[in-house]
Amino acid sequence: MMLGVPDHPRRLIEACLDLHALYPDRKLRDWAHMLGFRCHFSPKSRRYSTTLGALRQVRADYRTQQQRRSLCLPDLAEESETTTLTLAHRGGAVTMDRLLTVQEVAEALGTGVHFGERPLPSITTARVRAWRTECLTRTGEPTVVKAYQILRAILNTAVDDELIRRNPCRIKGADQYDVPERPVLTVAEVFAVADSIAPRYRLLVLLAAITGLRFGELASLRRRDVDTENAALMVRRSQAEMQTGALFDKAPKSDAGVRPVAFPTELLPDVKRHLDAFAGRGRDGHVFFGPQGGRLRRSNFRDDWINARKGARRQASRSPQPAHQPQAGLGSEGP
Structure with a gap:
């Protein structure tokens, strides 16, 4: 007993x-x-x-089966190919045996990196590593890092839903990308570029270097944002470009993004000269325009920027340079 x-x-x-x-x-x-x-x-x-892993898998299978029945989905035994994950090129699809959010689908398709269609349990760390290595041979590292991050996030959701035991995205450092530091122009080099570039862009170069404003913030400036009495700029918006090429102004991500930015009074003559010669009419007229009078874009500014850098180098090679120069906040790659 x-x-x-x-x-x-x-x-x-x-x-x-x-x-x-x-x-x-x-x-x-x-x-x-x-x-x-x-x-x-x-x-x-x-x-x-x-094993504890086997016990967890039995529990995961049971809960998955219960969830599928509550959603009126067929049993896994009847439809074994439902647990698949597909990351495809633009225009492809992302599928699992659950509904993904629109954001996950959009981001996954936005990478343009193809992983292939295979059952979730067959996605192993070795396959993920081979996929990443193959992608690096034909795609830039930033794109591969983004695709890896998206794949890991989707598989984390599969782990949370107990569709798989653990996330196979376990490659150390694969989710990081070290951006090399951009070279910085000296003050003398900034003014040399400003002297070499087209007159309509001279003020753009000087403001970008001295105030540290981004290209989109400068491109979206209006006349009413320029305070010549107090030598300040009011940043209220930033210009962005869609994949279709359409331009639009967007609000800053936070309230702190709306801010006044002062500039040296020594630039006032350049500011007034630019407003008189190149800015749009009215208080809402843009301060900067493209070469043909349209909206300023990175694409139509880049050629002038590259030519100005080359001209500044030629000018620097003809004149002696001081041993030490303070540096301005304008990268050699452009604002």
């Missing part, structure tokens, strides 16, 4: 005692107090016990 033993363990112990005669090699009677396991049930012993 077993006193104080709950009903379910008691029946398991009785089963061990009853089955001992049929399977004497298992020594079920000797291990009846451990419910028939010849050790604690949690160690990773596949011969006499089970």
Whole structure:
């Protein structure tokens, strides 16, 4: 008689005692107090016990099956190919046996990197590593890093939903990309570029170098944003360009993005000269325009910027340079 033993363990112990005669090699009677396991049930012993991973997988399979039935989806046994993940080129698809958010789909398709269609359990760390290595041979590292981050995020959701045991995206450093520091122009080089560039862009170069404003913030400046009395600019918006080429002004990400930015009074003559000669009419007229009088774009500014840099180098090679120069905040790659 077993006193104080709950009903379910008691029946398991009785089963061990009853089955001992049929399977004497298992020594079920000797291990009846451990419910028939010849050790604690949690160690990773596949011969006499089970593994915690196997127990978690059984629980995950059960919960997945219950969730699919609640959503009126077919059983996995009837539709074994539903648990697939596809990362495809633009215009392809991203699918799992659950609904992904629109943002996940848009971001995954935006990478243009193809992973292929395969069942979720077959996506191993080795396959992810091979996919990443192959992508690096034909795609830039920043794009591969972004695609890896998206794949890892989607598979993290699969882990949370207990569709897979663990995330196969386990490559150290694969989600990071060290951007090399841009070379910085000296003050003398900034003014040399400003003297070499087209007159309509001279003020753009000087303001970018001295105030540190971004290209989009400068391109979206209006006349009413320029305070010539106090030598300041009011940043209220930033110009952005869509993949279709359309330009639009967007608000800063936070309230701190709307801010006044002062510039040296020594630039006032350049500012007034530019407003009189190149800025649009009215208080809402743009301060900077493209070469043909349209909206300023990075594409139509880049050629002038490159030519001005080359001209500044030629000018610098003809004149001696001081040994030490302070540096301005304008990268050699452009504002």
